[in-house]
Amino acid sequence: MAVAEAQLYAKVSSKHQGRSSSALLEPLLAKGFPAHIAQKALVATGQKSIEDAVKWLHSHCNDPSLDDPIPQEYALYLCPTGRLHSRLQGFWKESRRQCGKNRAHEVFPHVTLCDFFTCEDQKVELLYDILKRVGDSFSQSFPSTISLTLHASPSYLGFFIDDRQANVLKQFAVAFSSEASALADCHVKPSLKQFHLTLAHRFYPHHQKTLEQLAKCINPGEPCQWVAALYSRDMRFVHYQTRRALFQYKPQNIDELLINAGDLIYVDPRQQSDVSEGWVIGTSHRTGCRGFLPENYTEKAHEADTWVRHREYAFETSSTSFTKNEKEPSVKPNGEAHNLSMARSVTNVLSLQNTALHRGVLVMCHGERVDQVFGKSWLQQCLTADGKYYRADLNFPSSLPRRKDSMKQFECDPPLSCCGIFQSRLIGEALLDQEVTVSYVYSSPALHCVQTAQHVLQGLKLNQKVRFRVEPGLFEWTKWEASRAIPVFMTAAELVEASYDIDTSYRGNFPLSSLVPSESYEDYVSRSSAVIKQIIRACPSKGRGVILIVGHGSSLASLTRVLTGLPSRDSADFAQMVRKIPSLGMCFCEEQKEDSKWQMVNPPVKTLTHGANAAFNWRNTIMED
Secondary structure, three states, X not given: OOHHHHHHHHHHHOOOOOOOOOOOHHHHHHOOOOHHHHHHHHHXXXXXXXXXXXXXXXXXXXXXXXXXXXXXXXXXXXXXXXXHHHHHHHHHHHHHHHHOOOHHHHOOOOEEEEEEEEEOHHHHHHHHHHHHHHHHHHOOOOOOOOOEEEEEOOOEEEEEEOHHHHHHHHHHHHHHHHHHHHHOOOOOOEOOOOOEEEEEEOOOHHHHHHHHHHHOOOOOOOOEEEEEEEEEXXXXXXXXXXXXXXXXXXXXXXXXXXXXXXXXXXEOHHHOOOOOOOEEEEEEOOOOOEEEEEHHHEEEOOHHHHOEEEEEEEEOOOOOOOOOOOOOOOXXXXXXXXXXXXXXXXXXOOOOOOOOEEEEXXXXXXXXXXXXXXXXXXXXXHEOOOOOEOOOOOOOOOOOOOOOOOHHHHHOOOOEOHHHHHHHHHHHHHHHHOOOOEEEEEEOOOHHHHHHHHHHHHHOOOOOOOOEEEOHHHOOOHHHOOOOOOOOOOOHHHHHHOOOOEOOOOOOOOOHHHOOOOOOHHHHHHHHHHHHHHHHHHOOOOOOOEEEEEEOHHHHHHHHXXXXXXXXXXXXXXXXXXXOOOOOOEEEEEEEOOOOOEEEEOOOOOOXXXXXXXXXXXXHHHOOO
């Protein structure tokens, strides 16, 4: 048992175990469930129905914490419903698509009235009664309208509530907290700071302008009914990461966790250091059981996805102007209708005027090549006398893919180093963390580009789901080839045999035979211009995902400048610029909806920076006098 959990047990185990008067409790007792466990089931399901409580009890029959007396934590939020709620949900979706996930996406739109506090299971019904009683007492003094003013800073974006109206809300929060503290034996602290409704928090500063443009499309005066809603969460997992199962997993060993698609899993990042690579140890929200599970069977979920909505009090305001058919459905105790309204508002796509973007193009330089570390003669360092490959340094790949022609072809078509593989996966994981949706992937035929695309997709957990297209037209300026000849690239059949997830049905816009040795700079610019235009045409504009292009340092300028309508650089300036582009350097272009023009913006992930690590010979360094 963890120390923190033991302390929690000690705090609550000595408290008086009262008897709930809930009409739902008696049928559960009649079925033979102990009172404290029946109460736990009712609280965990928001006291919605006997059926839900019984289902929860059956799911948790093997839950080792079923008898533990730890209560839930509760919070009182003021939540918008109706059209304003729909607009806010549209902002949530669009801001996440354009700028990635920020802290505000963890929870639904709300104003905090009372932050989280604990309440014993048998006293939760008292909170319901208090909410109703205090709500009735404030029903006449509640503001007829709530004025929202947009406020922005480099790390925060949200609506501030007018001070005069906020004072009434604070009085309501103080009244609720006072009664809850006195009658339900809870230590409730009302929120007394500036009342606000957060739109975005802890985002990258360069996203501020985009987020502000999206926020300005929200009319804060939209019809809205405000409801004071009581939520609960499991206090044991407050600092855990929440993940959602994508697939079912049936345990192969006794210490593994059974999960079904859609299950929510609590994962403590601090407990993963000794877990095998590719696995995590977590606790199922559905069953309470704990065990190992494959990480790639899950994705990140929102913190509030595991919360339970209990009761609400709806305030009538002058802005509540929708008809009965337009009004949000009455919210059931466990928040079922709340989730339904969220889903419905997402399907009713918000028209964010002039700010929604069609597509993004992410142009990426390949990862670190072996010849960048070990020189052009790298292959000679790795061949035995009989011509077999061996790993002369840990930064050499553990093996080379098989190819029918001579291994010497790798000299002009070098693979990634081990660090290059790591870099590529790290970038993929960063894109996944920012929830970037990659719909199409193109790669230069160079092996190190193919490998970069493969490992980025692995980091994104899209390998075998998205197959990438090998496009010869993406190869770098052929004048820079030291051999003065076009390298002999691996064939599609060889790449498939080596387990690279290429699209074998794709036929390149430029066949390999069209690549000319020592082409002029003008010909290279023309080729780049043609290939990016053909790629854009091949990827439907109605798709809002990102087109990932893995190429060379030269690709970052030759593809993006054409796309954004900028003239090509002078050849001498071009060469100087390319020398400054590091492994996995990126440029990102977004298409503007109103005129279909492309604009260069900040990439969705940070740059990757690291230092050099020279070869080390202990004998010459340590033993040398």
